[in-house]
Amino acid sequence: xxxxxxxxxxxxxDDPRAKDKTIVGGKGANLAEMAGIGLPVPPxxxxxxxxxxxxxxxxxxxxxxxKTEVAAALTHIERAVGKTFGDAADPLLVSVRSGARxxxxxxxxxxxxxxxxxxxxxxxxxxxxxxxxAWDSYRRFIQMYSDVVLGIDHGMxxxxxxxxxxxxxxxxxTEMLAEDWQExxxxxxxxxxxxxxxxxxxxxTEQLWGAIRAVFDxxxxxxxKVYRRLNxxxxxxxxxxxxxxxxxxxxxxxxxxxxxxxxxxxxxxRAYYGEWLVNAQGEDVVAGIxxxxxxxxxxxxxxxxxxxxxxxxxPEAYAELxxxxxxxxxxxxxxxxxxxxVERGKLWMLQTRSGKRTAKAALRMAVDMxxxxxxxxxxxxxxxxxxxxxxxxxxxxxxxxxxxxxxxALPASPGAASGKxxxxxxxxxxxxxxxxxxxxVRVETSPEDIHGMHAAQGILTARGxxxxxxxxxxxGMGRPCVSGAAAVSxxxxxxxxxxxxxxxxEGDFITLDGSTGQVMAGLVPMxxxxxxxxxxxxxxxxxxxRRMKVRTNAETPEDCRMxxxxxxxxxxxxxxxxxxxxxxxxxxxxxxILADDEAGRxxxxxxxxxxxxxxxxxxxxxxxxxxxxxxxxxxPLHEFLPQRDEEFAxxxxxxxxxxxxxxxxxxxxxxxxxxxxxxxxxxxITFPEIYEMQARAIFEAACAVSAKGGDPVxxxxxxPLVATKRELEIxxxxxxxxxxxxxxxxxxxxxxxxxTMIELPRAALMAGEIAEEARFFSFGTNDLTQTTLxxxxxxxxxxxxxxxEQGIYPRDPFVSLDVEGVGQLVRLAAERGRxxxxxxxxxICGEHGGDPASIRFCEEVGLDYVSASPYRVPIxxxxxAQAAL
Ligand code: ADP
Ligand code: MG
Numbered sequence: 001x002x003x004x005x006x007x008x009x010x011x012x013x014d015d016p017r018a019k020d021k022t023i024v025g026g027k028g029a030n031l032a033e034m035a036g037i038g039l040p041v042p043p044x045x046x047x048x049x050x051x052x053x054x055x056x057x058x059x060x061x062x063x064x065x066x067k068t069e070v071a072a073a074l075t076h077i078e079r080a081v082g083k084t085f086g087d088a089a090d091p092l093l094v095s096v097r098s099g100a101r102x103x104x105x106x107x108x109x110x111x112x113x114x115x116x117x118x119x120x121x122x123x124x125x126x127x128x129x130x131x132x133x134a135w136d137s138y139r140r141f142i143q144m145y146s147d148v149v150l151g152i153d154h155g156m157x158x159x160x161x162x163x164x165x166x167x168x169x170x171x172x173x174t175e176m177l178a179e180d181w182q183e184x185x186x187x188x189x190x191x192x193x194x195x196x197x198x199x200x201x202x203x204x205t206e207q208l209w210g211a212i213r214a215v216f217d218x219x220x221x222x223x224x225k226v227y228r229r230l231n232x233x234x235x236x237x238x239x240x241x242x243x244x245x246x247x248x249x250x251x252x253x254x255x256x257x258x259x260x261x262x263x264x265x266x267x268x269x270r271a272y273y274g275e276w277l278v279n280a281q282g283e284d285v286v287a288g289i290x291x292x293x294x295x296x297x298x299x300x301x302x303x304x305x306x307x308x309x310x311x312x313x314x315p316e317a318y319a320e321l322x323x324x325x326x327x328x329x330x331x332x333x334x335x336x337x338x339x340x341x342v343e344r345g346k347l348w349m350l351q352t353r354s355g356k357r358t359a360k361a362a363l364r365m366a367v368d369m370x371x372x373x374x375x376x377x378x379x380x381x382x383x384x385x386x387x388x389x390x391x392x393x394x395x396x397x398x399x400x401x402x403x404x405x406x407x408x409a410l411p412a413s414p415g416a417a418s419g420k421x422x423x424x425x426x427x428x429x430x431x432x433x434x435x436x437x438x439x440x441v442r443v444e445t446s447p448e449d450i451h452g453m454h455a456a457q458g459i460l461t462a463r464g465x466x467x468x469x470x471x472x473x474x475x476g477m478g479r480p481c482v483s484g485a486a487a488v489s490x491x492x493x494x495x496x497x498x499x500x501x502x503x504x505x506e507g508d509f510i511t512l513d514g515s516t517g518q519v520m521a522g523l524v525p526m527x528x529x530x531x532x533x534x535x536x537x538x539x540x541x542x543x544x545x546r547r548m549k550v551r552t553n554a555e556t557p558e559d560c561r562m563x564x565x566x567x568x569x570x571x572x573x574x575x576x577x578x579x580x581x582x583x584x585x586x587x588x589x590x591x592x593i594l595a596d597d598e599a600g601r602x603x604x605x606x607x608x609x610x611x612x613x614x615x616x617x618x619x620x621x622x623x624x625x626x627x628x629x630x631x632x633x634x635x636p637l638h639e640f641l642p643q644r645d646e647e648f649a650x651x652x653x654x655x656x657x658x659x660x661x662x663x664x665x666x667x668x669x670x671x672x673x674x675x676x677x678x679x680x681x682x683x684x685i686t687f688p689e690i691y692e693m694q695a696r697a698i699f700e701a702a703c704a705v706s707a708k709g710g711d712p713v714x715x716x717x718x719x720p721l722v723a724t725k726r727e728l729e730i731x732x733x734x735x736x737x738x739x740x741x742x743x744x745x746x747x748x749x750x751x752x753x754x755x756t757m758i759e760l761p762r763a764a765l766m767a768g769e770i771a772e773e774a775r776f777f778s779f780g781t782n783d784l785t786q787t788t789l790x791x792x793x794x795x796x797x798x799x800x801x802x803x804x805e806q807g808i809y810p811r812d813p814f815v816s817l818d819v820e821g822v823g824q825l826v827r828l829a830a831e832r833g834r835x836x837x838x839x840x841x842x843x844i845c846g847e848h849g850g851d852p853a854s855i856r857f858c859e860e861v862g863l864d865y866v867s868a869s870p871y872r873v874p875i876x877x878x879x880x881a882q883a884a885l
Contacts, residue, residue, distance in 0.1 A: 009080025425452020572867020625711025680721020
């Protein structure tokens, strides 16, 4: 297969690899695609990702075959443009651009204006008739090439430019004349030679291969690795290299460069949205060096900006751009993120890709595009990342709360966040690891800040536009971000800052509203999110297309109400022990645990019965007839024991025994390995009175609710940590006996189910037999993961991260189900359970019930429902629909 594919300039391929993202990368594939539909794309060629992988693996030099293919492709560009690479009279210049399968913003490095040297710069000046432009391009090239390819710190060049301007009394780059740039080029070359020990490379072929090598190498740079780890991108994909004829946005006032989105990436509104700069090149816009101009007149007027919009300054190129927007949206059927350049009035397209967007925008665009007939419901469902919904489900600033607004800047990424100010990314990460909420405040961010941005609740930058690094990355991560806050001035030496007039220091609390751009002092109260509108519409579509039910893990009426608002269809796990910790009850619980005999335990349990019954009445009332799985007591009893002396003293006084006696009893309860100790159904076997009380509370509550005319609940009584059929047999008989007693007392009979959790490998293996006693299984994948991997979930924090980093487990197995291993047990238990009892109800109630990848697996195994924490319910609804499609 070929290693190089040309695009533009009339190139045609019948080889599908020429437009395959996995082969030519996203950027290369889309450049070829755009050229193919007739858009103006400067001609170029792409070296495949396969070559990158080969290069990084073998470390060897480039093969002769590759060199031959590149030479031929270069000739294709030369013919199309009518210029020759390295020709002193009329040189072809190229850009060398990275482009992986998925876009990795700012991760890989680009070199522009390649092919310039002391001879070709003269040719460029002559053919363009613009000396200033030629020397400006050359100094840009030396700086970029030195930085990206030769590893020379760019700070040196920036300083030299500052000095050059100062010497001449200039305030901005635009005042630099041709001869000024020419002198600076000489200085740059001196600086580079000083660093290199040899002259800056003048041979254009050497320049080209140096840049190709640098792009390949950048795949394994630290910042690329961090980005890949955070985004689950495999390390063996590699990047393609795009070599493309240069077009020039820096050829004076009829030239420009810009970036645009076909719809607003923050709100999803159908409005052209972008930023551009006159007489500028490449990354000037994103780098935040000059303040970019607005694309449309309306946007400029709304922002009260002085510089003209593109619509006003270059109406013809703008009209062409708008036509391209529409064409691209119709072609790709999605919102596009575009990079373009205008060279002396002529528009050129340099990139398109499906644009990153906030969750809010993703929803709005998906729903709007169905309305516009651009896509169908199924596509809309598939297009929204379930995890991104998380951004919308979380609290926003209370609009009625007072705000002490320090500054208002660009609303770069929506959502609200509060936290302590951290002025560098390492500190932000450190504080976040200690459990603090942090706002990262920087002049501007760079790829070196990724870890700090990830650790922070929100990001505030003093510089940069809506498409700055900070804005793009924050939107991708779902972090609220306010950018371009000129009112922020940071004094790194003193670790302090001023926002407007207000002096603050690192560690002070601030609040950001990434939807309005406000920066506020202190902590501002937040309110619950809005669940109607586009969110509601997409959820309805998802509900139509999913097979699995979605329940919630909840144990308080507030949890239940929240989960119902989020669309829960029942409770998949009600952990009764959470109710035991309430202030009013813990005494009775402790009395029960420390009692000397059954009679003592029963006395204490009698005090707990009305409390538990009242809890269940509230829950059953809230859930109004939906199924409720209630797990009987599970944790080791010592978790409830008094710790401090006063607690022992209080209890001793209450029960009327000595403190010493209680302490001795507590010591007797000590276990070496409580997670594998006296817990779960083992409690029910040894102290049946505990489960009797709980079962009684459940059935009495169910009768009470149905007596009041409430929707009849169907309690699903769940026995935890079962390993053998016999355990379940004994405890099921107990539950049945209590149910019969309660029904006889109350004079009414209700439906109920008894079932078990499958959370021990033995239970999974014996599921066929256990199903004889169980009407339902709920996979308790937290414990099942713990017991199958032999990894204590409470201790895993110390070693699991390095495990994931080294790829021993692809993801944290407590977050995303270990489908390969633990998944086998789930699959096998489901099959064996169904083999015995064809209508057995199957669900999952571990943390995994809210993780989209795990949900996909649950669909595959054919579970009846997943259960997730209330905030995760919408995520699970969407993920379940995607899994079913
Ligand atoms: P990134 O992946 O970081 O966006 P790109 O390869 O897209 O990097 O290059 C960055 C910018 O450089 C582009 O947005 C464009 O403005 C400029 N650029 C790249 N290639 C060319 C070219 N052939 N002619 C003019 N400008 C270019
Ligand atoms: Mg780009």
